[in-house]
Amino acid sequence: MSIPPPPGPQQPQEPQGPYGQYPAPQDQGLYGAQGHYGAQGHYGAQGHYGAQGHYSVQGPYGVPGPYGQQSPHGAWGPYPPPGLPPVNGAAIAALVLGILCFLPAVGLVLGLIALRQIKRKGERGKGMAIAGAVLSTVGLALLTLTFSTGGASDFWEGFKEGARESAIVSPDKGECFDAPTGSLEGETYDVEVVPCSGKHDGEVFATVTLPGGTFPGDDHVAKVADDECYALEPDYAMDSWAVPDDVDVYYLTPTRESWALGDREITCLFGNTDEKGSLTGSLRNDETTLDADQLAYLETVVAIDAVMGEEPEAFPDEDLPVNQAWAQDMHDVLGEQGAALEAHTWPADAERPMAALVKELASAREDWAKAADAGDADTFYAHYDQGYGFYDGQATVTAREALGLDTSPPAGASDEAAPDQEV
Incomplete structure (x- = not known):
């Protein structure tokens, strides 16, 4: 089943400012919510695959499999790809x-x-x-x-329940799996759960249960999946720097056929943006894998990410007031999270790096305050540039190193000037 790509709200904006052309916050490295590893829509449309017509998966490219696939009714389209397993x-x-x-x-x-x-x-x-x-x-x-007038109804209900369990296959949160064709594009009828320590095609980071009732339509299901999966992503992978640049978010979604069998679950997962690529090792970094100090630091990162993710779509020269309001929010969240970092008791070898980072956040906070008070777009851009300077600066890298976290900023960081500014 082919699902047209929904215009997901989490898709990155056209870049602005110092890291592209006024970069959207999700393209902002340390505190960028999603953009550094290809937020949904970053590469164009969305791919999808489905368990025998029972699931569809959406990803960064939106290219359905080139071959006709098996539907729940057993029909096949033309040109089956070579190497598919035989029909039972x-x-x-x-x-x-x-x-x-x-x-x-x-x-x-x-x-x-x-x-x-x-x-x-x-x-x-x-x-x-x-x-x-x-x-x-x-x-x-x-x-x-x-x-007989008795027994047939019970038998039928029992069979339908067994059919649901056999037909609806979805891995759980934290599990990794391989698709039969080795690709997350096109359609598939089943997936095989495998250890995350080795190579695999996908890793599940969240599941979402849809309400009952009649099937709401592919577009609605895709929009819910887009909204929910990107919102839940930081709960599983708190450190955006630790997610490879060639990894993106995909999701398995119910189809009309699987809905009739009782399927109501959206499965959010990580996959390689290269159709022939794979993942190795788990991408999970949350309270189950982090120590107390790493967790305390990354909680502040996630909080700042959330505000950065609210950056207005309109440029400052198009709507200055809305950008000023957002800059004020940035000023406020940096103050709150800087205070949280300062109040935490850090290990001895991390005390000085964390103190330097707190100082860096305070400096950035001043620039966001000036951006919030800017009288024109050029002034806003100038302080916007300075306000973003902390996100992959040396203080951040040094603090991460002291905490044993990834120190390689995600792709997308640059020193380009903001639009309409001379260099």
């Missing part, structure tokens, strides 16, 4: 028996056997197996009702 024979037989309503008990058994074999061997045909088993079950239920 029992699934084909189950579908034929189900359609013909011939020997429904045999069709049901074959369908269930096919589901187990497909899960174990990684074969295709899950949609055919489910369809064949469902059709055979209907035939068997009708035969049962000929002899």
Whole structure:
């Protein structure tokens, strides 16, 4: 299923200021919420894949797989890619028996056997197996009702529950997985959970449960996934510097077919922006992996990120007041988080670096105050440039080194001048 890319609210703005052309905050290294590793929409549209039509995944490129893929009804598009696993024979037989309503008990058994074999061997045909088993079950239920008015309903409900569990496969938060084709583009019917320590295609960092009711539509599901996944990302990967530049956010989403089977879960995950690339090792850095001092520092980073992520879309020369209000917010959050860093008791070898960083934040805070009071766009740009100077400065790098955190700023940092300014 192809899903047109939604204009996600977390997509980076056109760069502005000293690090591009007035950079959007999500492109700002240490305190940039998402841009440094390709915030959704950073590379264009979105890719997607789905478990046999049951899931779709959205990512940075938005290029659906070039081949027709299997739907829950067993239909295939033209030009299947080479190397795909074979279609399970029992699934084909189950579908034929189900359609013909011939020997429904045999069709049901074959369908269930096919589901187990497909899960174990990684074969295709899950949609055919489910369809064949469902059709055979209907035939068997009708035969049962000929002899009895009881029991058939319970049997049918039990089967539907089993079908849901077999058809809806989604890894949990913190788990890593491989896709059958090795790519997060196109569609797939299943994923294999693998250890995060080795190479893998994706790592799940959050799950979101949608409310019940009728299927809200692909566009709505994609928008919810876009909003929720980027909002939850810092809870799992607090240190944006530790996320490689070639990693982006993707998400598995329910489709109309899987929704009918009870699927309500959006799975947020990290993947490589190179279709042929992979990940190695876990990207998780939160309270489960950080020590108390690292956590205290990164909590201030996340708080500043959140305000930077609210940078207005309009340039200062288009809407100066809204940019002034945001600059005041930056002034306030730097004061709050600088005080939090100053109040924390740091290890002996980190005391001086952290004191220097607090001083740097105080200096940046003054520039944001001047930007908030700027009488024109040029003055705003000048103090905006200075206000962003702390984010990957030497004080920040030295403090990170003292805490044992990553010291390589994300891609996107530059010393370019703000727009319309002479150099």
